[in-house]
Amino acid sequence: MMMEEPAFITIPYQEFKVIVQEVHSLRDQIAALESHQAADIERLALDMALDRQRITKLEKVEPQPLQRDRGAILRALIAANGGKMLAKDARQKMHLSKELFSMLLASMDKEIETKPLHSDRRNLVLIIK
Incomplete structure (x- = not known):
């Protein structure tokens, strides 16, 4: 060792x-x-x-003048339908593509609320806040 x-x-x-x-x-x-x-x-x-x-x-992104006009039209359209309206119907009446309508809704998130329709969750309901 x-x-x-x-x-x-x-x-x-x-x-x-x-x-x-x-x-x-x-x-x-x-x-x-x-x-x-x-x-x-x-x-x-x-x-x-x-x-x-x-x-x-x-x-x-501040809404452009055309977006503001479209926003006013959308608010008036929803108001004319009792304050609630399906997003699909509003988009079709405004003759907007899905992309443009989506951008419009995103710019109006403080004014318009979107919720899924209770009977068919695939459809969105637009509600004036």
């Missing part, structure tokens, strides 16, 4: 001082890097928040 030697290494004091200085220097460099990293993370978080604000502003 072989005995292990102690893991102690003796070095001259001058070399020890150099090693200690290098360790302190490395610690200082690590602290500086961590400080820079924290500042970078903070800056990136701020940039992301500003980007989100810009995207939100871009996503808010």
Whole structure:
């Protein structure tokens, strides 16, 4: 059976001082890097928040004049039908494609509510809020 030697290494004091200085220097460099990293993370978080604000502003689409006119027509059409109307019937009476009608409804989400018809969930009912 072989005995292990102690893991102690003796070095001259001058070399020890150099090693200690290098360790302190490395610690200082690590602290500086961590400080820079924290500042970078903070800056990136701020940039992301500003980007989100810009995207939100871009996503808010104001209705165009024609959309406003169509919105008024749709509100009048629903009002003439007692405040409720099937979306399919309203789209057909307005002679709009499904895409245009969908965009119109999306721009009027604060004025007109959509709910599935209770007897046939595939059909939507438009209700004036």
